[in-house]
Structures are given as C-alpha cells and as structure tokens.
Amino acid sequence: MERHAHRSAGMSQHIQDILRTNTHMCIAPQLCSSHSTVLPTQIVPALRKSDFFTQPTECTTNHTPTIYPYDFVGIYHRDRFIQCGGFDFTIANAYWQNLDFGLRSYLWGECIEVNTQIRLFYEALPPQEDASADGSYRIFYLKNLAPLLEKDRAFISGTQFFSFFRNSGLHLIEAYRLFRDAQKWVAVNRYRFKKTAARLVSEWEPR
Numbered sequence: 001m002e003r004h005a006h007r008s009a010g011m012s013q014h015i016q017d018i019l020r021t022n023t024h025m026c027i028a029p030q031l032c033s034s035h036s037t038v039l040p041t042q043i044v045p046a047l048r049k050s051d052f053f054t055q056p057t058e059c060t061t062n063h064t065p066t067i068y069p070y071d072f073v074g075i076y077h078r079d080r081f082i083q084c085g086g087f088d089f090t091i092a093n094a095y096w097q098n099l100d101f102g103l104r105s106y107l108w109g110e111c112i113e114v115n116t117q118i119r120l121f122y123e124a125l126p127p128q129e130d131a132s133a134d135g136s137y138r139i140f141y142l143k144n145l146a147p148l149l150e151k152d153r154a155f156i157s158g159t160q161f162f163s164f165f166r167n168s169g170l171h172l173i174e175a176y177r178l179f180r181d182a183q184k185w186v187a188v189n190r191y192r193f194k195k196t197a198a199r200l201v202s203e204w205e206p207r
Contacts, residue, residue, distance in 0.1 A: 014117060018075060025080045025110035028069035029118035030059055031126070039126060041070035042114050045103070047201045052145055053131070054099065059114045065204070066114050068102025071127055073120065074112070084108060088143075093136035095129040103144045109194040138168055142182030145197050154193035156183045 018027055031041045042059035045052065045067045054067060072087075072094075084105050091097040102112055146164070147154040156179075165175040186193075195203075 015075065018115065018118070022075065022077055024077060024113055025084065025105045026069050026074040026076050026112045027118070028066055028074040028112060028114045029120045030114060030116045031070060031073065032119060032121045033126070034122055034124065036121065039070075039122075041066075041126075043067045043070060043102075045197070045201050045204060047198060052197060052201075059116060062114075062116045064114045064116075066102075066112055067106065068098045069112060072098055075118075080110060084110060088139070091136045091139050093130055093132075093134055094127075095131050096134075096136040096140040100140045100144060103140075103197060103200075106200050107144065107147075107195060107197065108189075108192045138170075138178060139182075142179065143185065146182065147186050147193060147196065149193060149196050153190040154186055155190060156186050158183075 028041070031039045033039055038058050038060065040056040040058045042057050042064055043066045044055045044057055046055055047053075056070075059066070084101075087097055087101050091100055105112060142156070142164070146156050146160055148157060161176065161179050164179055165172065168175045168178075170178070
C-alpha cells in the first residue's frame with residue numbers, strides 16, 4: 001500500500017489472539033511515520049462552549065479509548081460493526097464519515113480503543129483530515145449532536161429546526177428535508193442511544 005500503514009514484523013500471532021478475544025467495536029493500532037515517530041492518532045472529543053471538535057494526541061498507553069480509528073485503520077468486530085450501521089455512505093467527507101461512525105458507536109454503548117502492542121508504519125505521509133464544516137458536517141451534526149435523551153429514548157425536537165436552518169446555509173425546503181430525514185432516523189434508533197455527545201465528552205477520561 002502506498003499511503004496506508006503496513007504491518008510490523010512479528011505481529012501475526014498477536015493479531016490472531018486479539019481477533020479471538022476482541023469484544024470492542026474496533027481495535028486501532030499505534031500508528032507511526034516512516035521514520036518510526038509515533039503519530040498523534042488517538043482522537044479525543046472535546047467541547048468549546050457548544051462547539052464539538054476533536055484533539056489528536058500521541059497514544060503511549062495500551063487500551064486507550066479513541067473516538068475513531070485514525071485513517072479507518074483497525075481490527076473491526078464484524079457483528080458489532082454491522083449492528084451499529086457501519087460507515088454512512090451519504091457522508092462524503094472522510095473525516096466526518098469516520099467521526100460519525102466513531103461517535104455513534106460510543107453514543108450507542110460501544111468502545112474503540114488503541115492497542116499499542118500493534119504498531120503500523122506509514123510508507124508515505126499520513127493523510128490530512130478535512131474538518132471544515134461542509135455538507136457532510138450537517139449530516140454528522142443531525143445524527144450525533146442534535147439528538148436529545150429523555151429517559152430511555154432519543155429524539156430531535158422540532159424546535160431545534162430553527163437553529164439548524166439559521167446555521168445550515170441551506171434554503172428552507174432543503175434544510176427541512178434534511179432535518180426531517182434525521183428526525184426519522186433518530187426515531188428508528190431511539191432506544192439505541194445510551195448518552196448524548198455532551199455527556200460523552202464530560203465523562204471522557206484523559207490518559
């Protein structure tokens with residue numbers, strides 16, 4: 001592979017052991033540059049006022065949680081991945097698609113962690129993530145940040161539309177269609193949400 005990471009020697013048996021015992025949604029490896037420098041690929045969720053963002057840090061402690069597997073590199077639990085819906089093909093931006101998958105996994109009670117005993121090396125420069133608030137962000141926002149929790153179910157309140165429309169940059173009809181689609185999706189999955197994004201960030205333990 002030209003851009004992606006390659007496996008370090010002697011990992012085959014260890015990876016097989018992980019595959020046999022893994023119960024997490026995804027196990028992400030420790031990623032390094034072609035010069036063996038550990039890259040900041042543990043992704044930590046954060047809130048600044050009401051703005052959600054992520055902070056990449058170097059991961060040196062085994063079994064450390066990460067909000068998503070950087071560059072999609074990881075050992076995925078097939079059944080859990082399918083049950084969680086996998087990657088949303090309607091989200092074109094790779095950063096928001098990966099974050100949507102990871103954050104949804106946590107909101108639905110799953111976990112993604114970095115295993116530092118698995119180390120992969122890039123043969124070229126790692127990809128640059130595009131975190132600009134484009135059309136993909138709107139879908140990510142509605143599916144992950146907008147849902148509210150009441151007792152054991154999630155929902156998107158109709159009163160949230162006006163704030164979404166004001167900040168969406170879309171025409172009224174287009175914004176309403178996107179909003180209603182998200183409302184329906186959350187309603188279908190309402191009992192799968194275990195927490196809100198704000199609660200997840202507040203409970204995230206730095207390591």
